[in-house]
Every structure is written in structure tokens, then in C-alpha cells.
Amino acid sequence: MFLRTLFEIGRYWSFMKGLFMKPEKFRVYYRQIMHELVSIGVGALGLVALTSVFMGAVITIQSAYNLVNPMVPLYAVGIVARDSIILEFSPTIIMLILAGKVGSSIASEIGTMRVTEQIDALEIMGINSSGYLTLPKIIAGILITPFVVLISMFLGIFGGWFAGEMSGTVPSADYIRGIQDQFVPFNILFAMIKSLVFAFIITSVSAYHGYHTEGGALEVGQSSTKAVVYSSIIILIFDYILTQLILA
Amino acid sequence: MIEVKNISKSFEGKTVLDDISCVFESGKVNLIIGQSGMGKTVLMKCTVGLFEVDSGAVFFDGRNFSAMDFRERKPVRQEIGMVFQGGALFDSLTVEQNVMFPLNMFTTMSSSEKIDRVNFCLRRVNLENANKKFPSEISGGMKKRVAIARAIAMNPRYLFCDEPNSGLDPKTSIVIDELIREITDEFKTTTVVNTHDMNSLTQIGEHIVFIYKGRKWWEGSYDEIRNAENKELNDFVFASKIMQRMRE
Secondary structure (H helix, E strand, O other): OHHHHHHHHHHHHHHHHHHOOOOOOHHHHHHHHHHHHHHHHHHHHHHHHHHHHHHHHHHHHHHHHHOOOOOOOOOHHHHHHHHHHHHHHHHHHHHHHHHHHHHHHHHHHHHHHHHOOHHHHHHHOOOOHHHHHHHHHHHHHHHHHHHHHHHHHHHHHHHHHHHHHHHOOOOHHHHHHHHHOOOOOHHHHHHHHHHHHHHHHHHHHHHHHHHOOOOOHHHHHHHHHHHHHHHHHHHHHHHHHHHHHHOO | OEEEEEEEEEEOOEEEEEEEEEEEOOOOEEEEEOOOOOOHHHHHHHHHOOOOOOEEEEEEOOEEHHHOOHHHHHHHHOOEEEEOOOOOOOOOOOHHHHHHHHHHHHOOOOHHHHHHHHHHHHHHOOOOOOOOOOHHHOOHHHHHHHHHHHHHOOOOOEEEEEOOOOOOOHHHHHHHHHHHHHHHHHHOOEEEEEEOOHHHHHHHOOEEEEEEOOEEEEEEEHHHHHHOOOHHHHHHHOOOHHHHHHHO
16 A cells, blocks of 8 residues: 555656656647636636626524624624635635546546547657646646636625625624724735646646556546545545644 | 557566567558457557567567657657547537548648548548548448548558557448458558457458467468368358358
8 A cells, every 4th residue: 555655646747757858839838728717717617607696695504503692793793704705715625526526527528538548649740648648638627727716705704794684694794893993915826836736736736647547448437536535535634734834 | 560569468467468479561461360358459559659568579560669768659650640549530520620630640741631631531432522521420331430530641651550450330331341351452561450250350351460468379361271280270260151061
């Protein structure tokens, strides 16, 4: 088990080293990056929007339910909802959801290319297949996810306001005061740093598992599952490391 | 001319190729024949560098391909065209884009020049009016023809075909065989075809290498095969009644 983990880490680094060779043609890579921006970012927006609105709503109602002490003002619900969404929900939970959607898609796409010899076809042409298939996905992931996370933050906070207003638990004025009170702009930067790191993890780990698929359709499915599981675990570990390093 | 000198290859301790030496002659269709699981595909993949050999070397017109690193191999690889068993067409690209792919990556041709070249290659394989179709929308025989068109797009000096007739009906197989024959004559390529189809042997076989249990068991011309006194070769080639009758 230990040796297997070491082997996987070594192979991952060797795979990453292969990504940074000079591209065959920049224009082709540029086109690939544009394609991936749409696939990773725009393709995930619906799911992100839906999840963010509902999670914001739930966070707000649960916070209001738990803050029963008359000493605590009602606008504190807005503070709790805002900070939960900005610090943890949008940059971590949304990225875990993206690991499921984008990660499995990347791993299965590259895995299928491996088992149907499409990667061999690239290699035969003299193309650095790992770079051609993976680098545009990593760059696109890093470029687009901060925007996805920002949209998620906005929609999460909006969802909280909407749920508080509709249910009557948190009046609009209290909620809006809460989300403005004691606002720390650095928290946004922290969330952006996390989203960049997590985007790198999702795209590179998923591509790695897809690229090293051996066998057939069954193994493509297994690679896809591995990509999601390992990306999620590594995201959680790095969530703790980044929080400890930056906020503690 | 391609020279394979004393190559051996093992996977997890199991020897698949054992000290194989042979020569694939220029301007001829060279066949690698043998039963399934005897090492034909591994020999082809070792020859083109998709598998690294454990020992021995492969020379492309005197150039020691096995001793080259990834960058040094690039110019040689651009002289190689390969048709994979399943076609290995890129699923996300149309027929036209598949054939244009190597041109996009390695040439500075204008768009109209590339389109002209693509249309020439597709006409050459008797495939017109399929430019805008995706691989999932065309038949197995058409996929093979697109794969051949892509393989010849860069005017290769060496053409490798891994079981080009597998999964095709006898009539389409003959069309593919004739196409390989014509392309070899027209472009003067060194063509290596991996097959266990005896129709291919009679149709296009000029120089034949018979692989048995990972070793080169016999090598010679099509005319010599009829009188060869090699039990394993005869058992394989003349296994069917049609071939037995042909021999008589």
C-alpha cells in the first residue's frame, strides 16, 4: 500500500514534468484552451448555480434556527451566511462538486482515448500527448474556476437572502446589514487562492488517472471513480493546509 | 527500409518478443503474420516506439530509432503513418478535422491548402462527401479508410497498419487491402501490415514475417510460403480448406 502510494506520487510527478515541454503549435493549444474554458466553466455553471442558491438558503435558515439567543442580533445570520459561503462553501464544497462533474469527465474522456488507441495515434504523430491533452485543461481550469467561485458566492448569498425573506426568518434589512458588517476583503482573496489550487488538483489528478488507464470500458469507469475520489481527498487535505497556512 | 535487430520485450516477467530480427523492405508491403497473442502487435508497437524495447534496436533507414529520446524521434515520427486496429480516430473531430489534424500540428499550410490536401487524401481512399461526419456516424470500413487518409496526410515514408481488416466483411477487407497496395506503390512507402487474415496474405503479401510464440519463426516471400517446410507456418497459413485447395 505504502509502496503503491509512492509509485503513484512518483508517476504523477513524472507525468506533470511531461506537460511542460514546448507545445508543438501554440495556436492549436490556444484553441484547445478556449474549448476547455467552455467545457469546464460554462458547462458547470448550471449545477454550480443551482447548488449555490439552495446551499445559501439552507445555511441562512439553519443559522437563523440555531441563533435563538436574544443577545445575538438577527443580522448575525447574514454575517454567518456570508462568511460560510465565502470561506468554505463556494471555494471548497463547490470545487468538490466540480471534482465530481469535471474530474470524472476529464478522466473518462482521456481514459477512453487511451483504450481506443487515440493517445497512441497522437504519440505516433510525434505529439507530446500528455501535454496536448492535459495542459489546456489545467490552464482552462485555473483561468475559469475563480469566476465560477465568485458567481457561486454571489448566488449563495442571494439564495440566503431569498430564503430568509420568503420564510420570514430573516428580514431583508437584517440580512443585508449582516452581509455588509465586518466584511474582510482578504477572505475573497483567500477563496480565490483556494479555488486556483483546487482547480489545479482536479484537472491534473483527473487527467493523470485518465491517461494511465489500462484495459477497456470497465477500467475507464474505474479511472473516473478514482479521479473523483483522489481529487476530493487531496482537495480536503489542501483545504486544511491552506487554511492553516493563511488564516491561522 | 526498416531494420529490426535482436529486439526483446517482456511484460511483468513474461517474455512476449524474444530476440527478433527482420527487415521491412522499402516500396513493398511487408506482412507480419501469426496467431492472435503471438506478439504481432507488440512487435509493431516496439518498431514504432510505442513500447520501449528491453534489448535490441530498430533502424529507420539507418537511423537508430531506439537510441533516440522523445525530441530526436519527432522528425522520424512525422515520417510515419499508422492505421490502428480500431481506427483510433478522434471522436470529437469530424472526418475532415481528423485528416487535417497532423497538417494543423506540423505544417504552415494555409487553410485552403489544407482543405485541398484533406480532399485529396479522402478522394484517394474513395471517401467523398463524408467530410463533415463524425466517426460515430460512419461505418467500420469508412473509419479504416479515414484512418488511412489521416496516415497518408503527411506523405509518410513508412506506413504501419495494425490488423486493418479486423471486424470488416470480406469485400470491404479486399478494398482496404487494395488501397494499402496502391498507396505503397504510389507513395513508395515502406509498408508494414500486421494481420492474421489469409486473404491479405494472398492479395498484398510481398515480404512475410511469421511470428510464433514471440519469436520469428519464418521469413520470406509469398511465393516461398507455398513450398515452405515449416510445420507451424503451414499449420497457420493452410488451416482453412480454401487455403489448402489453393496450395494443391
